[in-house]
Amino acid sequence: MIKKVSIGLLILALSTSCVSKKIYNDLENKFADLKKENRKLADDNEDLLKTKTKLESDGAALKAEYDKLKAERDKLQADYAAADKSLKTLQSSYKALEKNSDEALQSNMNKNRELLAQLEAKEKSLAAEQDRLNKLKAELESSSKRLNELESLMAAKDANMKKLKDNLSKALNAFEGKGLTVHEKDGKVYVSMENKLLFQTGSWAVGPEGKKAVVEVAKVLAVNPDISVLIEGHTDDDKITGTIGGGVENNWDLSTKRATAIVNILSENKGVKKENLTAAGRGEFAPLMSNDTPEGKAKNRRIEIILTPKLDEISKMLKDL
Template identity: 30%
Template sequence: MKFRLIIPALLVIAVVGQSCVSTKKYKDLQTNYNQLDSSNRDLKAKYLTSEQNLAVRTGRVVSLEEQLANERSNAKQLQAALDKCLTSGSQGNVNISKLVDEINSSNRYIQQLVNAKNKSDSLNLVLTNNLTRSLSQTEAQGVDVQVLKGVVYISLADNMLYKSGSYEISDKAGATLSKIAKIITDYSTYDVLIEGNTDNVPISQKNIRNNWDLSALRAASVVMALQNTYQVDPKRLTAGGRGEYNPIAENTTEAGKSKNRRTQIIITPKLDQFMELINKAPENKQ
């Protein structure tokens, strides 16, 4: 009888023991899963940021690449004409020499375009670095600075600066405007244009006639904040509104409308400052 009672007891102890071990393994696996899931989310965020940066940089060189492709196509056509001429023997030495000169001229122009593209990329890099040098690494992460053809564009969504449906500066805009003011103050001789942009949805407020009014009033609010709060010289500042007529996305979706509702701070060096920056731009070796 005692032996029969001992066997079930041992079975119960074994089952309980297995249950405890399984629970510990489950917790370990859950912890590992949570860590991997967090790491995966971080990698996805970094991937999206890299994709956006790549898209911006790719857009900057499209124009020169198109010109290069056209000139290479012309050179190919000229070379084909020369080959045909040499094969048939129907053209004289004068025509052959002319074709050779045209090919050489086209190749020289292609090389000029390549050099111009490399110089432009170097100048944009120098200008971006110079304009953001007054910001700490943390501050720079919140400011989107792009350089297109030597002009600096800082684009800010309307919800970063204004109260909803209004041209009044919001309380939370201070952190953003302080960063912009640092850049502007660091280059005290550069001209600054504040440009307001809207979507195509008509405004329905008594004191605002249309989107032209709204965009101009928003730009003026930023100008006054930079002048009064951050002591930027008002002689350097210009406020302008472009209404709904300078979109960067389709107004057929909410996401597109959100992109179009923006304020751009456009910082433009004068001609002599451009030349100084060009001299600073590093040469690219072929």
């Protein structure tokens, strides 16, 4: 849907001398939606970390309860052994006194019954505690299994993103030192291309060398279909004056056209899922450096390709916890 809107805006921009305020507002609203989506991804990642922490805390609590019940069971077993020993002693005494007195015999028999009753009660209590211990142990094992599965999924996600970053770095090695960098941050991979590699001043037409770099990115994306791709256009704070090419209203408009141009090149690769692509213009409002120097302005004029893993499987697992 975003791609269709972006293409429509591009066609409208090429067929007229200026872009309407409505298109500007639509782009502005689209950018706001993208920011919300970005915040949601950050919140999802934070929720994952909180869930992991809670599972670890619950597991520790279950382990402590397990150890406590085990200690109580061991005590009951010791009491049982002591009672059993006393019973055997009384039984021996009973046999010795049996010959001497019916009264002594009756007394020992009563004591024997009491001890047998106590022993039976302790056996029942021990069995009940053992059942509770088994249940807690099962809960602990189940919780540990879910935690391990969640950690495995998160580790796999991180490993996949590192592999993706390594593959991109390898594919784009020829452009090192030409204004292109690849780095990983907060579980995402960023491909940053300075405008000197991609565009002429005031233009949104991608040059031959820049197109080669974007085509290499598309090749990597084609074998990673489960990655969301946000293409952000950035400018310095120099104001747009006069007529540039087909005409642009301002830096925001120019940055959006440049982001859309990158999307169009990525889409030429049939293996890239178009529904994973989003173009956004951020104008001069997200600079990397101060615009007070030519060097700072050059760094701020760039395209950011932000690759984000889809978290559907992890989100489903969290719902099942």
